[in-house]
Amino acid sequence: MQMDTPGAFSFREVKALDGALGRAGEITTPHGLIQTPAFIPVGTKATVKALLPESIKELDAHAVLANAYHLYLQPGSDVVDEAGGLGKFMNWDGPTFTDSGGFQVLSLGVGFKKVIAMNEDTFRSDEVIADKKERLAHVDDDGVTFKSHLDGSMHRFTPEISMKVQHELGADIIFAFDECTTLHNTRKYQEKSLERTRKWAIRCLKEHDRLTKERNHRPYQALFGVLQGAQYEDLRRKAAKDLGGMSVDGVEFDGFGLGGALDKEKLGTIVGWLCEELPRQKPRHLLGIGEPDDLFVGVENGADTFDCVAPSRQARTSAVFTQDGRVNMTNAKFKRQFAPIDASCDCYTCAHYTAAYINHLFKSKEMLASTLATIHNERFIVRLVANMREAIIRGDFFEMKKEFMGRFYGAKI
Amino acid sequence: MQMDTPGAFSFREVKALDGALGRAGEITTPHGLIQTPAFIPVGTKATVKALLPESIKELDAHAVLANAYHLYLQPGSDVVDEAGGLGKFMNWDGPTFTDSGGFQVLSLGVGFKKVIAMNEDTFRSDEVIADKKERLAHVDDDGVTFKSHLDGSMHRFTPEISMKVQHELGADIIFAFDECTTLHNTRKYQEKSLERTRKWAIRCLKEHDRLTKERNHRPYQALFGVLQGAQYEDLRRKAAKDLGGMSVDGVEFDGFGLGGALDKEKLGTIVGWLCEELPRQKPRHLLGIGEPDDLFVGVENGADTFDCVAPSRQARTSAVFTQDGRVNMTNAKFKRQFAPIDASCDCYTCAHYTAAYINHLFKSKEMLASTLATIHNERFIVRLVANMREAIIRGDFFEMKKEFMGRFYGAKI
Numbered sequence: 001m002q003m004d005t006p007g008a009f010s011f012r013e014v015k016a017l018d019g020a021l022g023r024a025g026e027i028t029t030p031h032g033l034i035q036t037p038a039f040i041p042v043g044t045k046a047t048v049k050a051l052l053p054e055s056i057k058e059l060d061a062h063a064v065l066a067n068a069y070h071l072y073l074q075p076g077s078d079v080v081d082e083a084g085g086l087g088k089f090m091n092w093d094g095p096t097f098t099d100s101g102g103f104q105v106l107s108l109g110v111g112f113k114k115v116i117a118m119n120e121d122t123f124r125s126d127e128v129i130a131d132k133k134e135r136l137a138h139v140d141d142d143g144v145t146f147k148s149h150l151d152g153s154m155h156r157f158t159p160e161i162s163m164k165v166q167h168e169l170g171a172d173i174i175f176a177f178d179e180c181t182t183l184h185n186t187r188k189y190q191e192k193s194l195e196r197t198r199k200w201a202i203r204c205l206k207e208h209d210r211l212t213k214e215r216n217h218r219p220y221q222a223l224f225g226v227l228q229g230a231q232y233e234d235l236r237r238k239a240a241k242d243l244g245g246m247s248v249d250g251v252e253f254d255g256f257g258l259g260g261a262l263d264k265e266k267l268g269t270i271v272g273w274l275c276e277e278l279p280r281q282k283p284r285h286l287l288g289i290g291e292p293d294d295l296f297v298g299v300e301n302g303a304d305t306f307d308c309v310a311p312s313r314q315a316r317t318s319a320v321f322t323q324d325g326r327v328n329m330t331n332a333k334f335k336r337q338f339a340p341i342d343a344s345c346d347c348y349t350c351a352h353y354t355a356a357y358i359n360h361l362f363k364s365k366e367m368l369a370s371t372l373a374t375i376h377n378e379r380f381i382v383r384l385v386a387n388m389r390e391a392i393i394r395g396d397f398f399e400m401k402k403e404f405m406g407r408f409y410g411a412k413i
Numbered sequence: 414m415q416m417d418t419p420g421a422f423s424f425r426e427v428k429a430l431d432g433a434l435g436r437a438g439e440i441t442t443p444h445g446l447i448q449t450p451a452f453i454p455v456g457t458k459a460t461v462k463a464l465l466p467e468s469i470k471e472l473d474a475h476a477v478l479a480n481a482y483h484l485y486l487q488p489g490s491d492v493v494d495e496a497g498g499l500g501k502f503m504n505w506d507g508p509t510f511t512d513s514g515g516f517q518v519l520s521l522g523v524g525f526k527k528v529i530a531m532n533e534d535t536f537r538s539d540e541v542i543a544d545k546k547e548r549l550a551h552v553d554d555d556g557v558t559f560k561s562h563l564d565g566s567m568h569r570f571t572p573e574i575s576m577k578v579q580h581e582l583g584a585d586i587i588f589a590f591d592e593c594t595t596l597h598n599t600r601k602y603q604e605k606s607l608e609r610t611r612k613w614a615i616r617c618l619k620e621h622d623r624l625t626k627e628r629n630h631r632p633y634q635a636l637f638g639v640l641q642g643a644q645y646e647d648l649r650r651k652a653a654k655d656l657g658g659m660s661v662d663g664v665e666f667d668g669f670g671l672g673g674a675l676d677k678e679k680l681g682t683i684v685g686w687l688c689e690e691l692p693r694q695k696p697r698h699l700l701g702i703g704e705p706d707d708l709f710v711g712v713e714n715g716a717d718t719f720d721c722v723a724p725s726r727q728a729r730t731s732a733v734f735t736q737d738g739r740v741n742m743t744n745a746k747f748k749r750q751f752a753p754i755d756a757s758c759d760c761y762t763c764a765h766y767t768a769a770y771i772n773h774l775f776k777s778k779e780m781l782a783s784t785l786a787t788i789h790n791e792r793f794i795v796r797l798v799a800n801m802r803e804a805i806i807r808g809d810f811f812e813m814k815k816e817f818m819g820r821f822y823g824a825k826i
Contacts, residue, residue, distance in 0.1 A: 045777045075773040083751055091765045338496055352504045360488040367463045
């Protein structure tokens, strides 16, 4: 945190969650406030898919998260820089995040979505083997060499390059470059990788500080360290202690990203290990989590902000949230439902359109189907997490959780 | 025109265009005013592709035109009726049009877009032959039998069914069911077809009147007769005289649709023939025309309103309008154009986004590319026609035309 620029970036805890690690808080950024816990919609390529920024504002999202990897490849972070930074480029004047590209260079860089295939038997120390026949991404102690998923061209990310890219993108909150492992790696590899990520964290802090001074005419960017350690308690606690206490020439992380392989069943436990070790006065972002039950568990265990593509991705495939669970809008039962998707929803879509119309748009393969369903799903999740905040402040978080979970998941809980 | 419901539908001429058939005017509908000449964006399936209704309002479109054929097949005109009509269904509170389905049952009904293949040699009197091997649409004196382009199911439209469908859709302005011929039909067939369309016009007026009385709790719908006659002056003039003077039990057409095969070179001449014969106190809609040069010619020769899918269809393929002609937004020269698509444009897109961002969205295949380009193109054409209106009122239409055409088409004119 840059103590010499008061107000540029800060976090304050508003109220602690009784009997748990969670809290309601407030992140101040140069582009405005984020009241936490908060869900941050993802705008991978500098656009929340199918939405105008006015619609994002209207669903009361406090920030948007874009991906350094994607914007580095297209249009190029230098282009975004010349445009005045991510927010100005995409006409979003609120707070912005960018992830480091660490996850994407390994997952998308090898051409497979969400799967980093690493076989323990064939695993070789310094390589991520995406396919037994062809190695497409190489991790070494200095960085990652990867192939673009767009055109197959070769690229290299190091901690320094990730910092440069994210400074050019200019988001309010950026993340340290880390190696994202999977649950399939050996314990030995996880240890080695964690140490690598720790060293990269130091390099990120240094380069971030240098760039912050070099580009001091720009609004201050907060740097979050990313915590790995897979399913291992000692490694997770070590990561949190290492990065939580890290100071390079007086420069510390402004907050933390909780990342890596997270088994759904152990999600709360792992977030808990991390948050127990982390300094309480700094914000924590749980990367890539957006399912309602996971959000409750994340909030309960101390995560302040969340991002996930799921609400909008599911919306585009016609799966929408209701208080009583997820439904598919192409279902014939909606053909004559001349009422909103969810009567209790306060979103633009539910205020102005019937389920019958949304059903028609999906059946007709009209783009507006994605737009209206995305507005609804994003609002549903943003509001759900905002309601958790209110419940923490009121003091009835666990009652609220029980009530929601019972209705949404029904007999499944 | 229903003289017993004053204000429900009317047209008044505001100013005539000196030395030509054109005029500035005003159409009053139960859902508001349309200041003419006006371009009406197309929302084929009850949505202007990629746009929220708020965006359509913001580009100052005065009305939206949907297609009876498409909505009859999906979701069904009865569903739209139950929803409270087209406007309510799609959350558009302004004036609406629906076309009769006459063009679509013959063109889309046979599974080919925009081409009704009729070979003069093989032409048989009562059939539209879409393909020599398979007849998919059959025209007879009573109506048209056609195959759905969605699922191949068989359907039949008659003048009475088209009226029923359009009354269920409930648009402010609807069109009589006509047979749309092509320039490839024989003169003999054009004569026969024109007589058929004339008889259908009588049946439409009768059925429209019956439905208007039966559904008298609904806002009044204005019925426009559709004029065919292909490239033949005598047939065109006859069509205008026949339908222009048509009265069935005191019920007349409220306006006219100028339809059918229109060679670009003869467009102005044909519109002129029609408008010379039509009663001056009723509005005229030129169906399916939206190219800038065609719009000037149409306005000059007496057309009041226009619809066309071209501005939005072109936008989705990254072709956008500028004062200096059409450009393709994927062109590499836009990568670093940190200025709007068109500096003289007042649309939402040009006010808030650079050409560089639009280029990035198209390169990234993001839906927002279509949304922003559609807003721009629709606004460009809506504004162009609104500017023609202002020029007619000011008295400098031909100067304005010359200036625009010189810039937009350059050396091509």
